[in-house]
Amino acid sequence: MCNLYSLVTSQAEIRASFGVARDETGNLPPMPGIFPDQRAPIVRMTESGERILEMFRWGIPGPEQYGEHPITNVRNVKSPHWRPWLKPEYRCLVPVSSFSEYADTKPKKTPTWFALDEDRPLFAFAGIWRPWTGVRGTKAENPDRIAEEHRLFSFLTCDPNGVVGPIHPKAMPVLLTTPDEWSTWLAAPTEIALELQRPLPDAMMRIVATGARKDPE
DSSP: OOOOEEEOSOHHHHHHHHTOSEEOSOSOOOEEEEOTTSEEEEEEEOTTSOEEEEEEEEOEEOOGGGTTOEESEEOOTTSTTTGGGGSGGGEEEEEESEEEEEEOOSSSOEEEEEESSTTOOOEEEEEEEEEEEEOOSOTTTOTTOOOEEEEEEEEEEEOOOTTTTTTOSSOEEOEEOSHHHHHHHHHSOHHHHGGGOSOOOGGGOEEEEESOSSOOO
16 A cells, blocks of 8 residues: 655646646645645646646545545445546546555565656656545644545555565556556546556566655655
């Protein structure tokens, strides 16, 4: 399960790479360690068909019968809980420079960072988003623990490839690396978009750092 990633690509490059027409993120600093329940940038399509860059919170509540705990990684796309959010209007791109899985070392697990190469070129997780009303955020952000309207995101996972598998044998995020894949994920019919739920070929990524909870880059 991927619960840590980084985004250190410049804001201008993010906008240019993903064809963003509107940027609602303000001044976006480098984010070398993004954790669950934090706000991070996503790219989605508006009703008019333009791409917008916005800050959403990471983690969509799971099924009510399991306590609605925030889910950061979505694997079972056949679940009726996730099916409504797989429509094009609720798909998004999650910009990423690198992501981390924890190697099962002793005495404590070791963060292991993966990227397309040492230069951390930009890619995207295949994300979904939804509006939700409830209590989220830290006590510093919401000291009175008031229910508010949030826009939340998660991203899809798949079987691990040969690079991630030795570190985390259960799953890896769905990585999208080309403009064609980004367009397909944002706009194609669901059955076509879900063909992208597959491991990235081993030759297209590598381990770039170990040991730190932020990508040392």
